[in-house]
Amino acid sequence: MRRLINRILNYSSPDKQLLLQLEHLVGFTPKHIAYYRLALMHRSKPDDVTASNERLEFLGDAILGAIIAEYLFKKYPYQPEGYLTELRSRIVRRETMNNVALRMGLNKLVQYNQNDRGLSRSHIFGNALEALIGAVYLDQGFANTRKFILNQIIRSYIDLDTMESTDTNYKNQLLSWAQRNGKQLSFDLIAEVNEGTRKLFTVGIMLDGTVVADGTGYNKKDAGQVAAKNALEKLGI
């Protein structure tokens, strides 16, 4: 404890401020602030791109995936593998994580080139959240990272019930739009490729005989969802 206090007292003033903000955000006192500083550094900011959070994002993304997998495996003991895979992909997807990061206020801490207006509309905050998970893992080990993810992310910001039930949302949205507008719509499997230990499916969406979008996923249903989501975006629905 004394060592921890000394360490905090020894921090320079901007470090002290970041430490307080981080404590609030993660729910514990970070030991090595350098990891966190790196996690909050978008590659648009430092002169040297290797001084950005991308490597930590790679690590954090993997740790997050493992902890969510275990959480779902135990929470849904009677659901098949496909169900768990789908639900996990919905939790860790870019939009969800970015949304969580914004609600946590992580956007106020991320360092990025503010002149590039497009950045704040992209998913850099969700990516920084993954990098933060990587930093927590290096700083605190597996058990504390697990607690952080389950308490500060899943239980605080993820509504699993809604996530389970919004299942066929994009596909349904697109189908009902097509029906309302008298368009002919079909979902076609256009590719099936081995990737790593899994099969990757690409589903294309035909609208009145023209391919308007495609989507990829580890099962056909997921791929259809991604394709439908892309079609909705392209068609401005």
Added chain:
Amino acid sequence: MRRLINRILNYSSPDKQLLLQLEHLVGFTPKHIAYYRLALMHRSKPDDVTASNERLEFLGDAILGAIIAEYLFKKYPYQPEGYLTELRSRIVRRETMNNVALRMGLNKLVQYNQNDRGLSRSHIFGNALEALIGAVYLDQGFANTRKFILNQIIRSYIDLDTMESTDTNYKNQLLSWAQRNGKQLSFDLIAEVNEGTRKLFTVGIMLDGTVVADGTGYNKKDAGQVAAKNALEKLGI
């Protein structure tokens, strides 16, 4: 210790035999043999498909991904994220894991429908290895699973140097075949889709004006490799 010995003494004879085989394979004494029994059960075997190893495979795949990510993150402190992602995908890919499983002798323990001849030529042993990782995690926790993966899998069976250097192998193989046979070959990016927190690229291979194969990956280089590998298979090269 006495409790452990009692537990082993209480096992029925087939359990005792499996326990000895597992000890040899994983390098420690399993506590809960039921997890391991499930990990070794391919879905072609039990009457009830939910009594198969697919859920454990989902869990083990995620744990493996996280531990390999950390291993590479620390082993290659100066390599960018793309390099780590690519190297990891090469380690955890279906073929690599199946090959490791065969060299470990896991094929002798997996329960599957032996009348289905296609199965033994597919990747069911690699999948069982992932399920075994899931079982080890539930039985032994994170730290011991990490040791198991690093010692019994990575350091024993994965030649990282070769894996790093065989980098452009498939693409090179295909290119030199095309040159030898006077064929016109091109690699084209045919799709770019957001999937979860990453971008997924699909690369197609044109041979004398016809698409012969495609491949998907989290960067264009990876996708090109997968596409080239698929083309080599299709063309029987």
